[in-house]
Amino acid sequence: MSLNRPTIFKPFTLALIQLGNIGTNKSDNLKHAREMILKAAEHQSHGKKPSLIVLPECFNSPYGHTHFPVYAEKIGFTPEQPYDIASSESESVKMLSSAAKDVGSWLIGGSIPEKGEAGGNIYNTCTVYNPQGDLVAIHRKIHLFDIDIPGKIKFKESETLTGGNQLTFFDTDFARIGLGICYDVRFPELAMISARQGCHVLVYPGAFNMTTGPLHWELLQRSRAVDNQVFMSMCSPARDLTAGYHAWGHSMVVDPMGEKLAEADDSESIIYADIDPQVMHNARNGIPVTTQRRFDVYPDVATTKK
Numbered sequence: 297m298s299l300n301r302p303t304i305f306k307p308f309t310l311a312l313i314q315l316g317n318i319g320t321n322k323s324d325n326l327k328h329a330r331e332m333i334l335k336a337a338e339h340q341s342h343g344k345k346p347s348l349i350v351l352p353e354c355f356n357s358p359y360g361h362t363h364f365p366v367y368a369e370k371i372g373f374t375p376e377q378p379y380d381i382a383s384s385e386s387e388s389v390k391m392l393s394s395a396a397k398d399v400g401s402w403l404i405g406g407s408i409p410e411k412g413e414a415g416g417n418i419y420n421t422c423t424v425y426n427p428q429g430d431l432v433a434i435h436r437k438i439h440l441f442d443i444d445i446p447g448k449i450k451f452k453e454s455e456t457l458t459g460g461n462q463l464t465f466f467d468t469d470f471a472r473i474g475l476g477i478c479y480d481v482r483f484p485e486l487a488m489i490s491a492r493q494g495c496h497v498l499v500y501p502g503a504f505n506m507t508t509g510p511l512h513w514e515l516l517q518r519s520r521a522v523d524n525q526v527f528m529s530m531c532s533p534a535r536d537l538t539a540g541y542h543a544w545g546h547s548m549v550v551d552p553m554g555e556k557l558a559e560a561d562d563s564e565s566i567i568y569a570d571i572d573p574q575v576m577h578n579a580r581n582g583i584p585v586t587t588q589r590r591f592d593v594y595p596d597v598a599t600t601k602k
């Protein structure tokens with residue numbers, strides 16, 4: 297893999313929507329998500345609205361492997377070809393596209409269960425829209441959330457989902473943004489390769505739980521940020537104790553020094569962070585790990601060597 301470093305990194309405002317009221321009625325979920333996108337875009341920082349708005353993992357359906365097949369939609373995106381929204385079979389894609397266009401901001405549409413092209417595969421998929429409402433990228437969750445902590449939590453996404461097999465980033469007119477979904481954050485390789493591909497900001501829609509959330513949610517984000525000297529953020533649904541899955545919440549944005557710029561509590565809210573490229577430059581100049589790596593000592597991770 298060759299390094300493909302972008303030059304554009306400008307200050308911008310990032311908005312994370314910690315969406316609540318995600319129930320069993322998909323139309324209601326979509327309607328509410330749209331209202332919250334419009335609300336997020338009303339915020340002004342330095343006289344400007346947020347350039348990038350983010351929704352959480354699984355925002356259009358309850359979270360759980362039995363729900364994925366029921367709510368899955370066909371998207372049919374291929375990076376090589378322009379995507380025709382008008383003929384999309386996905387009502388979620390249509391809503392997200394029109395919301396991005398209406399607010400005129402970039403939009404990371406959390407994730408939705410996606411019906412694959414063939415073989416009945418279902419993916420946990422994040423879609424990305426530019427301010428014109430074009431669908432420009434998708435990320436299929438690579439690492440499936442299969443865990444079993446006896447007496448605490450057992451979850452097996454692989455019972456109904458298939459893992460994606462591609463790293464995804466996209467370029468805007470203000471930064472290069474790398475994507476992951478939730479459990480992907482536990483795999484430092486993914487964030488490291490995204491950073492070495494020139495991503496300035498990593499955005500992972502996620503939905504940690506009441507066992508691993510308090511222990512690892514913040515730790516993992518601050519670790520990925522400091523490891524790679526990038527901005528790192530994860531956007532969760534709000535906690536709903538009447539739902540089958542209790543999300544930890546605490547959507548968060550962390551800077552390249554590991555400082556928290558913004559954090560939600562567990563209720564529905566929108567948080568904002570001003571992303572200042574100078575913080576990344578200062579971190580990299582002051583602690584120059586990006587130029588001090590010893591790939592001669594660990595050549596097995598050197599395929600994207602600087």
Ligand SMILES: O=C(O)CCC(=O)C(=O)O
Nearest residue numbers: 441478479503504505508
């Ligand atoms: O890694 C964890 O502890 C939680 C992951 C998760 O909830 C997910 O991948 O959806």
